[in-house]
Amino acid sequence: MHSAGFESSRRSERAEAGFSIIEVLVSVVLLMVVALGVAQLFALGTSANFRARTQTSTSILAAQKMEDLRALAWGFDALGLPFTDVSTDLTTPLPTGGGNGLNPSPAGALTTDTAGYVDYLDIHGAWIDPANQDQAAYVRRWSITPLPTNPNNTLIFQVRVIPRTQVAGADAAGVRAMEETTIFSVKTRKAP
DSSP states (O other), X not given: OHXXXXXXXXXXXXXXXXXXXXXXXXXXXXXXXXXXXXXXXXXXXXXXXHHHHHHHHHHHHHHHHHHHHHHSOEEEOTTSOEEEOOOEEOSSSSOEESSOTTOOOOTTTTTSOOTTSEEEEOTTSOEEOGGGGGXXXXXXXXXXXXXXXXXXXXXXXXXXXXXXXXXXXXXXXXXXXXXXXXXXXXXXXXXX
């Protein structure tokens, strides 16, 4: 019986002793490692969320310009003669006269800022005057190319929207920027 009492007093001494400094340090280090991992995951999540938001914005802005291009007149009149809008200016917030309309764009209109085939937008997608293009969040470029096999009746539209922070790198390297969007469409006029 004496031995059982001795064993129980040893257990109570250990229970009263608490944690050693080494146990506390190991616990703190483990807690720091877990906290750093969670912080990195939070940072990665925030970055991915920002990229996704930017990608969504560029997609919407590209679709808007594609709608503008597709809305321009391209068909046949009552006499069966082809007609094409070659004067609407799509580089302003509201389409006006005095522009290029559906005239074919020069080569490189998607890779360089080409007058008549580019506009600049702020972070909310609102038009920015080209004189203030350094304040733009997005550069939107488009090209109009006649289909080589049917140039009189079929056009190929391309719209490219690039976040302003990525324009120089994307154009210089000739590669697609991470959050940019490029969309394509074909428009054919058919006889009535």
